[in-house]
Amino acid sequence: MSMMQQITLGQYLPGKSVVHRLDPRTKLLMAFGFIMVLFIITAGWVEYGILGLAALLIIYTAKLPLGMVLRGLRPILIILSLTIVLHIFSTRTGTLLFRLWFLEVYSGGVNQGFLLAARLVLLVLSTSVLTLTTSPIALTDAIEFVLKPFKRIGLPAHELAMMMTIALRFIPTLIEEAERIMKAQLARGADFESGGLIKRAKSLLPLLVPLFISAFRRADELAMAMEARCYRGGDGRTKFKVLRYTKLDFYAWTCFVAVSALAFYVSYAL
Amino acid sequence: MDILDIADLHHIYRGHEGETIALAGVDLVVSEGEFVAVIGRNGSGKSTLAKHFNAILLPGGGRVLVAGLDTREEALLWSVRQMVGMVFQHPDNQIVATVVEEDVAFGPENLGVPTAEIIERVDASLRQVNMEDYRTHAPHLLSGGQKQRVAIAGILAMRPRLIVLDEATAMLDPIGRSEVMSTILRLNREEGMTAVLITHHMDEAVKANRVVVIDQGQVVLSGTPAEVFSQYKLLEALGLDVPVAAKLSILLAESGLPLPAHILTAEQLVDELCRLN
């Protein structure tokens, strides 16, 4: 189970808060809407301040540990620093702050770099809040619902959702299997740790080959089991769990519209 | 009408290495409420036969009628699959959803059953296999026996007329095996569910109403467990185990002890031997 504990799937943090209880479609569309607003409004500290405050309020209402939410930013740390550094050295507006050998740093560059970094942080925060407060199943249902209108142009909404469900179902099973194979190989003297990158990658081959073979066998058997249970795609299928909007969703959308309107007002009217 | 009526069924697999004759004229009838065990050595054609029950495979010759419906008729395919539920060997490879109750609902969802009724069916099916406390559990955290019971519940929720278990206990530990066996026995005895159990375990086969022995794609023996296992020489020649108690009691009877002919389990043998005193 060691590997399983390290990987928190989809990063879902079960809870009973207002945010958790919102319809997954509301949350999915809101996260998307938040990102749209983020890109449409002009970059400015007041605008991003409003959106950041809103994000913090949502995190607080959802009772999410702030540390955990911020940890979600770790994967983009490199991109963040790159964004800041590049802008600091390439934008030449505002006053000249200082000169480092041949590099000149202007105030406009510093401002621009940090603004773009703030935008990235807000973008990642909104998706983190979505996945932290929505179970993967609910999220899958929401994605299927949201993509349904695009079926007419050939987007296989149901199939995509089914693939996600099956992936979520089998990831733990495959991880367990990988651990079992790894232990078996270790017992036979395999070495996954030492050596350079190429040697380590090579040592993974005896792990990956049996894993792939078994994954294909599983897929084959699962397909047969699904057919035996009358699976024939999304047409004519009914749902066990039906998504339902509540008053909560109405209030949430009201707040969302209000915050967005304020951000737009600050951005364009002032 | 018989639930399963198979006559002169042939099946040939055509692969790169040539042809394998898997079924060579099988006749088999299963009536409502029966519990039939199918035994036979590896490669004798048991799984191939089972896949003909719900039209995963179609006859290369002969015919398969499921409650009177011919499996070759494409228009009847989904009716046939709804009536014949199948539990497979690997517990992991037949559970589709990430939550137990969602998986049980998978079949009825596919059949287009209205939501309110799906909820009822999920409740009832989980109760039938004693898994109602695990509704919201993740399947990968269950034991093998529990996973197979979830699989059985998923099939019960489709309201089938026949349940087929293809070595469904083969991957389980003794506890898991007895869980699955007692579930299926209870469904058969108390709720009249018709069942076909394919197995390598003779102690499971003796619990059936009827045992069918398959070899080289043909039915070589069929009858009550007592009748079939009394032919221990034939069974051993076919590479099959015979329950030790059954064989021992026949050998004892042949050497003069007045034992009845229907002994199948160690408990029965002990009882009868004690009665001799």
Ligand SMILES: Nc1ncnc2c1ncn2[C@@H]1O[C@H](COP(=O)(O)OP(=O)(O)OP(=O)(O)O)[C@@H](O)[C@H]1O
């Ligand atoms: N998909 C396939 N392609 C080609 N040959 C096959 C295929 N499936 C089974 N066979 C062959 O058909 C014969 C019957 O196989 P089947 O799986 O029905 O046997 P079985 O009685 O279920 O065996 P086991 O006890 O090992 O499960 C065997 O000789 C097998 O090799």
Ligand SMILES: [Mg+2]
């Ligand atoms: Mg088989």
